[in-house]
Amino acid sequence: MNLIIDIGNTVAKVALFEGVTLVNVIYDSNQSLDCLENICVEYAIEKGIVATVIDLNECVSERLSKLSVPLLWLGKDTPLPVINLYETPETLGYDRMAAVVAANEQFPDKDILVIDAGTCITYEFIDSQGQYHGGNISPGLQMRFKALHQFTGRLPLVTPLGRSLPLGKDTETAIRAGVRKGIEYEISGYITAMKHKYPELLVFLTGGDDFSFDTNVKSVIFADRFLVLKGLNRILNYNNGRI
Structure with missing residues (x-):
């Protein structure tokens, strides 16, 4: 399953895809991404992509660095x-x-x-x-x-x-x-x-x-x-x- 992390100017969107099929979309703070831990427990994620239009703070950067799946940074x-x-x-x-x-x-x-x-x-x-x-x-x-x-x-x-x-x-x-x-x-x-x-x-x-x-x-x-x-x-x- 693919993990898509879309960090925008006002909100972050985290999506799960099975192949090309959208499974779920979760909206979260672009300053915390609190949802990541639960998502990784609930779904069998194989790989992910991170795209951001803002500079990430220390909290978000740390959460992303702790993910156990390979991430493509766009x-x-x-x-x-x-x-x-x-x-x-x-x-x-x-x-x-x-x-x-x-x-x-x-x-x-x-x-x-x-x-x-x-x-x-x-x-x-x-x-x-x-x-x-x-x-x-x-x-x-x-x-x-x-x-x-x-x-x-x-x-x-x-x-x-x-x-x-x-x-x-x-x-x-x-x-x-x-x-x-x-x-x-x-x-x-x-x-x-x-x-x-x-x-x-x-x-x-x-x-x-x-x-x-x-x-x-x-x-x-x-x-x-x-x-x-x-x-x-x-x-x-x-x-x-x-x-």
Whole structure:
């Protein structure tokens, strides 16, 4: 069984795979990873992969070092099952690459746009030849709400939950609608522009934030919350001779 450890900006996700089948996903603190000990007792783990976008503290580093299974640490020199055309692979977030790897595994002969809506919103493109061309990074949902509050004198800190209107009727609803609609229109714009260049484009949506899309391209959107985990599992299998 494969152990997938995905340490993000806000939370850590620990997943178990049997071959390519996702067995379980556990959410834990990215500052402690308390769940690791019990997981190793409960499951017969053969190998694992660690991917992190943050610097690990002493507690997490110690827990990982005590694991009795071989760990692959995902980095710029890790062999990948796709062609990476990114000019600075050392600065490429593992989650961005893992997401396109997973999408490519499902549709290896298709042009694919992967949209990951988490702390940031990323847009990644991999072509039908398995070549990852790169992508763009944009502020995520919570980041936009916080920016409007922190970089202005009087605007309040608004949450995504609450009264939602097409056009705001007060400051709170104006901010909520502005942020949510801004993201919707941004995503819709990316899809429309990419489909103009790649008419058979497939679009994957993943990440921790939920969005309601009102576009004419719904039929080409595949929603998969665990796309990054699946990509990390594929990279682990690829490095162990099991493509």
